[in-house]
Amino acid sequence: MRQLIELCALFSMLLIAVIYGRDYSRTGTMPIRRLPALDSVDEAVGRTTEMGRPVHFTTGTGGMVADTFAAFAVLEYLAKKTAQYECALIVSNADPVVHPITENIVRAAYHAQGKPESFKPSNIRYHSDSMLAYVSGVWGIMEREKVAANIMMGYFFAESLLLSEGGVRTGAFQIAGTASTPQLPFLVAACDQTLIGEELFAAGAYLTEDPVRIGALMAQDTAKIASIGVILLGALAATVVSQI
Amino acid sequence: MKLTLASLITLVAGITVVADYFVAAPVINHAASTFTQWSVMLSAFSTALGGVNLLAVHKKRLSQRSANWGLSVILLASMVAWLVIGLSLGTESSVYKFIWDNVYSSLSSTLFALNAFFIASAAYRSFRVKGIDTLILLVTACAVMLGRTGLGEAYRMPEIADWLIRVPNTAGMRGITIGGALGAISVSARVILGLERGYAGERRSGGSYQ
Numbered sequence: 001m002r003q004l005i006e007l008c009a010l011f012s013m014l015l016i017a018v019i020y021g022r023d024y025s026r027t028g029t030m031p032i033r034r035l036p037a038l039d040s041v042d043e044a045v046g047r048t049t050e051m052g053r054p055v056h057f058t059t060g061t062g063g064m065v066a067d068t069f070a071a072f073a074v075l076e077y078l079a080k081k082t083a084q085y086e087c088a089l090i091v092s093n094a095d096p097v098v099h100p101i102t103e104n105i106v107r108a109a110y111h112a113q114g115k116p117e118s119f120k121p122s123n124i125r126y127h128s129d130s131m132l133a134y135v136s137g138v139w140g141i142m143e144r145e146k147v148a149a150n151i152m153m154g155y156f157f158a159e160s161l162l163l164s165e166g167g168v169r170t171g172a173f174q175i176a177g178t179a180s181t182p183q184l185p186f187l188v189a190a191c192d193q194t195l196i197g198e199e200l201f202a203a204g205a206y207l208t209e210d211p212v213r214i215g216a217l218m219a220q221d222t223a224k225i226a227s228i229g230v231i232l233l234g235a236l237a238a239t240v241v242s243q244i
Numbered sequence: 245m246k247l248t249l250a251s252l253i254t255l256v257a258g259i260t261v262v263a264d265y266f267v268a269a270p271v272i273n274h275a276a277s278t279f280t281q282w283s284v285m286l287s288a289f290s291t292a293l294g295g296v297n298l299l300a301v302h303k304k305r306l307s308q309r310s311a312n313w314g315l316s317v318i319l320l321a322s323m324v325a326w327l328v329i330g331l332s333l334g335t336e337s338s339v340y341k342f343i344w345d346n347v348y349s350s351l352s353s354t355l356f357a358l359n360a361f362f363i364a365s366a367a368y369r370s371f372r373v374k375g376i377d378t379l380i381l382l383v384t385a386c387a388v389m390l391g392r393t394g395l396g397e398a399y400r401m402p403e404i405a406d407w408l409i410r411v412p413n414t415a416g417m418r419g420i421t422i423g424g425a426l427g428a429i430s431v432s433a434r435v436i437l438g439l440e441r442g443y444a445g446e447r448r449s450g451g452s453y454q
Contacts, residue, residue: 003266014433066428069435069443076442096294097287101443108442122301126294132352144312158359165362168369179424181417189366197420201427204440212439216430223426 013219021215030209031218037175037193038206041074044149044173045081053148054088054123056141056172058163059102061094061131062155066201067179068098071153072105073204073213074177078151079109083118090141091124094134094159099126135159139166146170152187153177153200164190177203198224251438258436298323384408 024031048055057078059071075091082089091106093099103124110119127137139162141147150167152160153176160176160183167174168190176187177195188194195203201220205213257279264276302316310316329340371382390396391405434440 007266010429010433013429017430017433066431067424069431069440070427072443073440093294096290096292099294099297100290104444105442122304124297125301126297129291129294130352132355135355140315158356161359161362161366162355165358165366168365179420179427181420181424184420186363186366189370190362198423198427201424201431204431204442212434216434216439220426220430223429224423227422227426 009223013223016222017212017215017219019215020218021211024214024218025211031214032202032206035195035199035202035206037177037195037199038074038203040173040175040193041078041151041207042081044151044175045078045085045087047173048082048148049085049087051148053146054090055082055149055151056090056092056138056145056147056167057151057153058092058138059095059098059154060152060156060163060178061129061134061159062157062180063095064097065155067153067155068095070201070203071177072101073207074151074153075102076105076109077207079106080113083110083113083115086115086118088120089123090145090147092134092138092141093124093126094129094131096126096129099124131157131159132162135162135166138163142166142170142172147172149173149175151175152191153195153203155180156183156187158183161186161190167191247441247444250444251441254436255438258432262436295323 020031044055055078057075059068059075062068079089081087089106091102093102103121106124107116107119107121110116125137125141127134142150143166147167147170150163150172152163152174156163156178157180160178160180164174164176164187174191175193175195176191177200178184178187179197179200181197184194184196188196198220202217204210205217260272261276261279263272299320302320304310305313305316306320326343329337329343333339367385371378371385373379373382387401388405388408390399391401391403391408393401396402396405431440435443
């Protein structure tokens with residue numbers, strides 16, 4: 001019974017996503033509030049371009065999880081911007097599966113901007129799947145290459161604070177985003193801008209204005225409102241029962 | 245063609261693994277288990293690719309005599325030595341264990357210990373009062389910290405700290421977790437259905453309803 005309810009909820013989300021996606025395709029009205037952390041991606045690229053220094057991007061040690069897929073949308077946007085402004089982009093990876101994917105994304109973005117010659121495969125780096133070796137590698141890049149902006153999007157473990165404090169030491173402008181609740185306080189404390197939880201999953205829709213992504217985001221919001229309703233009803237029912 | 249094939253494999257594997265949760269059919273359960281095993285194998289193969297990338301990047305730095313090329317020498321020498329010792333003597337050998345315990349573990353522990361100082365410096369920056377939000381953060385953090393000290397016990401601070409962690413903190417965290425979980429479902433569904441293909445290097449990621 002429980003699984004049937006879950007399956008119905010899943011299909012309802014898909015249906016709502018299609019309805020909202022079609023609606024957006026027709027009206028073109030962007031239904032998403034401003035997200036300062038994503039607006040500041042442009043600012044970060046502008047800053048690095050002016051300073052003639054690179055921008056650094058990493059997805060953390062989380063591997064191929066939903067947060068990382070959401071981060072790919074930010075990387076795609078960032079790579080297009082860095083290609084456009086001819087600013088160096090360095091991507092650090094801790095997961096060997098994520099590594100070729102990030103390379104693919106950046107290469108495609110540079111091709112899309114008509115600058116395939118600016119793409120440097122050696123700037124997409126795999127460090128190690130060992131967290132602390134990966135952190136050392138990223139610190140080395142931050143210190144040696146003087147990165148002016150550090151963007152961390154994905155799923156992080158204990159490396160979140162080590163990486164972000166490394167960025168603070170080099171004076172980099174930092175933007176982070178994760179749905180990993182234990183790491184959020186560290187990122188909020190150490191970074192200039194942070195995408196908190198579900199905001200990371202809104203990044204793709206926000207940056208690309210793609211109808212499919214916007215539809216999915218609206219379905220996500222509808223499911224959230226429904227969840228709040230169910231929680232309130234449950235709390236009310238539990239209170240009433242406890243009083244009887 | 246490559247992209248279509250990748251999307252097709254993702255669709256079949258994704259739907260099978262999702263169906264495994266909802267349907268109790270031996271064929272689907274077995275197929276899902278096989279796909280999961282394949283993902284482990286692919287991951288292991290990717291580790292080798294990662295090693296090749298590391299070699300290529302540092303070999304290039306060496307051949308171009310880039311700045312700090314000496315660090316690349318150390319990295320490559322350590323990598324090759326570690327590989328040779330592991331393959332020839334085995335991971336249970338005393339030499340391998342000696343290096344693991346006295347080099348790798350020591351360096352890792354040192355690096356990890358820095359977190360203690362970083363927490364302090366990050367907290368110092370965050371607790372500077374710039375508005376009502378940071379004031380609330382400062383007061384709450386001080387209450388929780390006092391609640392964990394002997395001095396705080398004299399002023400019922402442990403009770404206040406426990407309440408702060410149990411009620412507002414848990415409520416906020418659960419809200420973020422629910423939002424994050426719904427976001428994860430949404431992204432995963434798009435990936436499985438082939439509507440999110442930026443990861444495959446598609447020049448214009450995402451689909452369209454037009």
